[in-house]
Amino acid sequence: MQKRRTISVSVINEHGVLSRISGLFAGRGYNIESLTVAPIPESDLSKVTIVTDGDARVLEQIIKQLHKLIPVLSVSESDDFLEKEMALVKIPIEEDIASIEVLCRAYNGSVVNANEKYIIIAATDKPYRITSFLKAISRFNPKEVVRSGVVALERY
Known part of the structure; x- marks a missing residue:
């Protein structure tokens, strides 16, 4: 069942991070409805917010893969954003x-x-x-x- 999902990712602010994150979605055939990225003040980190539609099983795999990316520090997927x-x-x-x-x-x-x-x-x-x-x-x-x-x- 397709469901709208919001995923928040904290990453080290370095080149290529956004490409690797979006590649996880593209590799599984999922569209990103909305993508925003901004630096976190007074740090070398950025916050990436992704909105997508997908089934729970595939999105669970994407979240697991996001956790494995080296520059990713945390991944949150919640209904309470x-x-x-x-x-x-x-x-x-x-x-x-x-x-x-x-x-x-x-x-x-x-x-x-x-x-x-x-x-x-x-x-x-x-x-x-x-x-x-x-x-x-x-x-x-x-x-x-x-x-x-x-x-x-x-x-x-």
Whole structure:
């Protein structure tokens, strides 16, 4: 049975780590839905957050293989992650800005930049709510949309 999974991996920040991690997924025919990587402040480590869909057996094997990679320090796969994602959306200034601002507030968003042609809005929320936000904001004819990918921390 296919299930959405979030995997958090702490690694030593060195070249080739991301390639080896993504290779484990590619070698087993699994798609990575979202992949974010960022350095952990004041360390030589990075946090890799992977969101994928797959069956429990194959994902269990991927997690075991991740543990064996030399630069990997820890691997967490849990149903108890706090997950957030951000979307940036560029909208023509001619659109109804008041309605856009109301919609943004409903999804923890706001106008973050404006010029004579466009406004740029940002929303940060749970991934499924960002999907809903992008569906709702589509009526304002966005010229460009960018999603950040999921970042996650275990709650406990």
